[in-house]
Amino acid sequence: MRGSGPVGEAAEGGTPRDPGFKSPRAHTQRFRLDDTLDVRDTAKYLEAITPDSPEAKSIIGEVYEKRFVEISCKQGSMDAHIWVYTGPRGDYLLVPRSFCSCKDFMIRTASTKKTLACKHLIGLELAVKLGKKREVSLSADECVRVVFEILEKNVSPTLRKALYTLQE
Numbered sequence: 260m261r262g263s264g265p266v267g268e269a270a271e272g273g274t275p276r277d278p279g280f281k282s283p284r285a286h287t288q289r290f291r292l293d294d295t296l297d298v299r300d301t302a303k304y305l306e307a308i309t310p311d312s313p314e315a316k317s318i319i320g321e322v323y324e325k326r327f328v329e330i331s332c333k334q335g336s337m338d339a340h341i342w343v344y345t346g347p348r349g350d351y352l353l354v355p356r357s358f359c360s361c362k363d364f365m366i367r368t369a370s371t372k373k374t375l376a377c378k379h380l381i382g383l384e385l386a387v388k389l390g391k392k393r394e395v396s397l398s399a400d401e402c403v404r405v406v407f408e409i410l411e412k413n414v415s416p417t418l419r420k421a422l423y424t425l426q427e
């Protein structure tokens with residue numbers, strides 16, 4: 260006999276379940292870092308980077324293309340900043356001298372510790388030192404949208420649109 264009675268489990272008593280609920284945390288779990296990563300080593304390494312450093316070669320062109328963006332997220336008296344690399348194949352979230360959401364950083368820096376930084380962290384360092392960063396101001400809602408778009412789609416149309424309409 261099929262089709263009789265309630266479908267699914269835990270229909271009675273106990274803890275109520277909500278199968279429709281999806282935690283936004285699920286998208287960020289893959290970004291969890293190995294807890295032995297020491298960001299101080301990365302910071303020290305990046306502090307010493309100059310446009311003449313051999314490591315600068317692979318990213319300096321993109322620095323001059325102004326691919327590194329500082330977003331100011333204003334809400335009341337709060338002014339938070341997020342950093343994004345806008346690449347030809349996608350966008351990455353950055354924390355200066357500490358973190359990049361690219362695969363290379365996740366694998367070679369955070370996990371296996373073969374390198375102290377990915378090329379985006381090096382590029383961001385140079386963009387700040389050379390005054391080549393772009394700056395854009397967004398609402399707190401837009402900032403959250405930018406972060407989720409990058410985590411979910413690897414590119415942020417919200418940020419691209421803001422940069423496109425930016426008067427420079």
Ligand SMILES: [Zn+2]
Nearest residue numbers: 359361377379
């Ligand atoms: Zn990176």
